[in-house]
Amino acid sequence: MKTRIMLSLPLLAIALPAAAQEVNVYSHRQPELVQPLFDAFTKETGIPVNVAFVDKGMVERLVSEGDRSPADLVMTVDIARLSQVVEAGVTQPVTSEVLAANIPAEFRDPGNQWFGLTSRARIVYASKERVADGEVTTYEDLADPKWQGRICTRPGTHDYNLGLMAGMIAHHDEAAAKAWAEGVRANLAKKPEGGDRDQVKSIWAGECDISLGNTYYMGAMLADPEQKDWAESVRIIYPTFENGGTHVNVSGVAMTKAAPHRDDALKLMEFLASDEAQAIYAEINHEFPVKPGVARSELVQSWGDFTADSVNLGELARLRPTALKLMEEVNFDG
Structure with missing residues (x-):
């Protein structure tokens, strides 16, 4: 057996x-x-x-x-x-x-x-016709009243913008980051909505002059016949934090x-x-x-180089709940 x-x-x-x-x-x-x-x-x-x-x-x-x-x-x-x-x-x-x-x-x-x-870097798309070289050098610049009615962005409570807000908290403090968000909100040309490509379309249409976006969307727009004109109406600017580098996620x-x-x-x-x-x-x-x-890629290299911010990615994740709280407190998307 x-x-x-x-x-x-x-x-x-x-x-x-x-x-x-x-x-x-x-x-x-x-x-x-x-x-x-x-x-x-x-x-x-x-x-x-x-x-x-x-x-x-x-x-x-x-x-x-x-x-x-x-x-x-x-x-x-x-x-x-x-x-x-x-x-x-x-x-x-x-x-x-x-x-x-x-x-x-x-x-x-x-x-x-x-x-x-x-x-990927969180950058500024700027109108080639209406924004001169050197007008934007830092993320903090976006809260300057000279941009009143000239900024477009997707919702402030989207993860991409919350990551940037977390970086602002890390480089300054909660009070300064909240004041910055209030300043950017005061400069918006319209209610935050849509995605990063929609903001570039708004620049092309003359609804605003600058917007926040991720770098890779430029390549996607240039490859799309319906969006190529939007992309060609803007240039990429790599802002930095006043005491740091360009925000990267x-x-x-x-x-x-x-x-x-x-x-x-x-x-x-x-x-x-x-x-x-x-x-x-x-x-x-x-x-x-x-x-x-x-x-x-050669295309990406043509957009120029930048120095990535040194804030640890884990620190950005840790600060996300605070970033969300502050964005809601200033009613950024309201």
Whole structure:
């Protein structure tokens, strides 16, 4: 009887199918921005990537799914959103010599819970016709009354602007940051709404003269025949904080605690930090690679250079609730 059992074990092992190779990603990023990366990964490894675009409620979804979640990785923008996923307890630390070597320490979590993949600057789009060189040099300039009725922006409570507000708090204090937000609000040409590209359209239409935006939208607009004229009506200015550099944020990735395909997911994470993937980010998404030695695209290089602010990304995430509170107190979007 014992012999029959021993003989049946290898037969059972042979009969069991191997776990399917694949990676499931919950992405806050638009599918067209990440699909070229996944296609390149699948071509190189043969491992398919399934993407679910989750615009809102990603944390709530992962918490609800718990250990049953099909998601292996989470990809999102903004350090605050990365931190929120980690703080919800739905991610796991990842130890990888490749990630440690390719991603500088300032672009990854000290506990290896999240890893930055690209960076982007929060800049000023300025009308070529109505704004002279040197009129805007700092973020603090935006509160100057000379800009009254001349500024457009997306909502102040959007994560991109809250990141900038957090930087203002870090460089000054809450009172000074609140006064700055009040000053910018007083200079708005219209109620904050829409996205960064909508603000550039407003400049083109003569509704305002300057706007806040992320760098990579310039590349997206230039590639869109309907938006090319908007883009060509403005130039990019890299403001700095009065006592710092240009505000920079990240897009990044984290592995979920459930991760049913952990090994394949790690391969994808390491691929996203490779020269090939970082170059795809640079050329297609017009973002700044985080891997040292990978060049920005020629288009992005043509926008000039800047000195990134030195405030720690984790500090920006920590200050986000305060930034939101202050924006609401001044009724920025009202």
